[in-house]
Amino acid sequence: MESISDRLKSLGVQKGFAKKSESRDSRAQQGQRTLQSLLNGEVQTNFYGESLSIREVYPPEYRHGVTNLSHPIDTDVICKVSRLASDINLQLDEILFLDTETSGLGGGTGTFAFLIGLGFYTGQGFQVQQLFMRDPSEEPSMLAELIKITTRFKAVLTYNGKSFDIPLLNNRYILNGLTSPFIQYPHIDLLQITRKIWSNRFDNRSLGHLENQLLGFFRSGEEVPGWMIPQIYFDFLADHNPIPLSGVFYHNKIDILSLAGLTLLAGETLSYPNSTDIHQLDQLSVAKVYQTLGRTEEALSIYDQCIQKDLTPPQQLQAIMNSAEMCKRDRKWDLALPLWKEASRLGSIEACIEIAKYLEHTTKEYDDALAWTEKARMLILNQTSYYYQQMKLAEVEKRSRRIQQKTQREKSTNND
Template sequence: MSGLRDRMNRLRGTSAAAGNGIGTDAAISSPEETVKRLDPATEPVTTDETEEDEILHTGWQPIGVKLQRNSEGTFLLRQIRYPLDYKHGTHRLNELGAAASGLSAFHGEPVEPEQVLFLDLETTGLGIGAGNVPFMVGIAYMQYGQFIVEQALIRHPAEERAMLAYIESKLPAYRYLATYNGRTFDWPVMQNRFIMNGRSRKIWEPLHLDFLHPSRSIWKNTLTSCKLSHVEEERLGIERVDDVPGSLAPQLYFQYLAEGDPEPLAGVFRHNEIDMLSLACLAIRFGHLLHSDEQQGAFGVLPLPSEPEEQVRTGLWLEKMGLSGRAEQLFALVLNTESAAISALLMLAARDKKAGNWQRAVLLWQKAVEHPYTYGSSAIAAYIELAMFYEHKLKDYVSALQYTTEALELALGNPLLQRRDAKKRAELDGLRNRKERLQRKAGRMHG
């Protein structure tokens, strides 16, 4: 940490290199289309006045960064104002107005779009310890009929207090914090920085809208990755062009610290800006999905998931969030799909078994064992479930024995299932013991 502090402090002089001050009409780099900004005369006046008596490096001008000053000192701020009809991928920002009420399922309280603060950090490292410093804090919110993205950046440690004071001044206006893994990363990092700078950890107690967890619940096995950049491309229709990966952000920041040239940070600002827009689109997506059946019929706004496993996972998440009617729509699709993967069938069958819906669970297990690609441990699990059902629920030991025998034959006939590790030996022994027990039960029944 001391090395980082030293490097940052050395730049206090270089960051004031010769250049022109940036006015309110500075160029703003924005994705996909030109972003309109309010005229200076109509911009809302903040409590912290901006004074540009310090001359900024000319490299900040094309990025659209301004010097921001408050009672704690100075930091840099970039602000981009999007009209609400701006389209990012498949969604327009004005959809948040209709979708926000669906987000009430997260906490059981009404959600208004203007109550939501979006947050995304770019930090010097990983983890939430004291050595991880957020050098850029991105926030976004709806206000004055616009979607406003603000990105605060520190050029050296002395600017952190001023940046935190600015962020702190924003917090009381919002009830909800929308993030992607912010509950366990972004917000704890911010809390630690507040403490390290003599501010209270309990400075603000938001209700979290963390979209990483529903994303994992729904797309865990359907998508190759649940990183935000991958989810947005595969499910939100967002394609990043020449994007700087978030993993490179610390390296580019250290390059800026070493050289004093802001140009490498342009891509980091752009990456963070798109993250904020994508967070808003995820809020729209999950808000639409969580509208109650009375508010929105039969997925009228969103397309139905096309893959059976995603249908099951979406249904399970909706059921967890209290929308059992919407979940049943998806479960019915899986049962009626000829090509549903065994994993999807077993997942739904496990749900039905737990809920006591034995009729559909049995249909799903039978569908699994009749699957044209029946092999592996998943197929064996379906046979075993049927064997247990017939043994314990129907006392039909002959049918239970038949399913157990087929499971054992499948296990013995597949070389991949005969690995000589302890777990596989125990599974085979379990099947043999089950078969012997059922043979005895069936023999007594017919003896």
């Protein structure tokens, strides 16, 4: 009697399944070989298996847009702005630039990085290295390869990586039973620096926008938009066609190059804010950075240059009031007072209040203090916001009553 197994074999079920499985494996292997050849990559092998690595070196003369990537900068101010520990002293070739391409844009436990772009300086120039998992099973191998690379550097630099890339990678290391190299790794998030330097000039501070506006670099037709990237990878896993992936590798590579270019530009802007090449609005931002860092003399010098330039009244007011704030903190009244008077001429309520405080508490000139309080009150009444009016009016009227009481006490004392 014919068995069920024999009947299935006679129907070709087992044979057909084997052929389909072999066919899928064959297509996957062929797709991986084509991708490796297309990108001139090499297979990296370690204890956990295999993953793909692609390297490309950009020589010292390479220009990314208008930026020479070999231009030296002082990284000290970048470290300080990034709030790294004071004992960390970094050279540019000790920084690992990093950007990931992931299976989703929202993060979460199920999101993984399938492509990790890295950039670093070598004796031959700037090298971009991309780690890629051709199949999700290669994730442990790719992550282990990244651990090996990070040991050569002292810090990682990303763009919004504190919120996205590094937490995502830390999570993937945990899920794969590995220890993340980034747990105690000093981290410079360039997005936070660009917000401090270029916020006065650009509302859009995405990497792509800044590379256009500041680096003068425009991507070629190979570029694919970021929102398409997860689907392109999943399509590759399904059909093993590597051609669309070339645009993803291009996107990631340019992100790394632009990351390096913007880092150099940020370092130069922070180090030489009085250079004639620096935009006046960027100077205003850098002055605030120096003020925050406690570098008062340098900040005052930059603000002074800004005040003398053709800025809009709100921008001039920002420079004047920030300068006056530092002078007040150091009790340099001879410098603060003229600044407040200039700010009051531009309609600053706060400047009038500061002058009134100075006259009331420091010089005890109560009549003059009352006059400046009244000027503040008149400026408040011209404000359109009812809530702001009521809040500020309550403040200045309280001050006015207190000054009047002091005046009466003084007159009473003099009469006695």
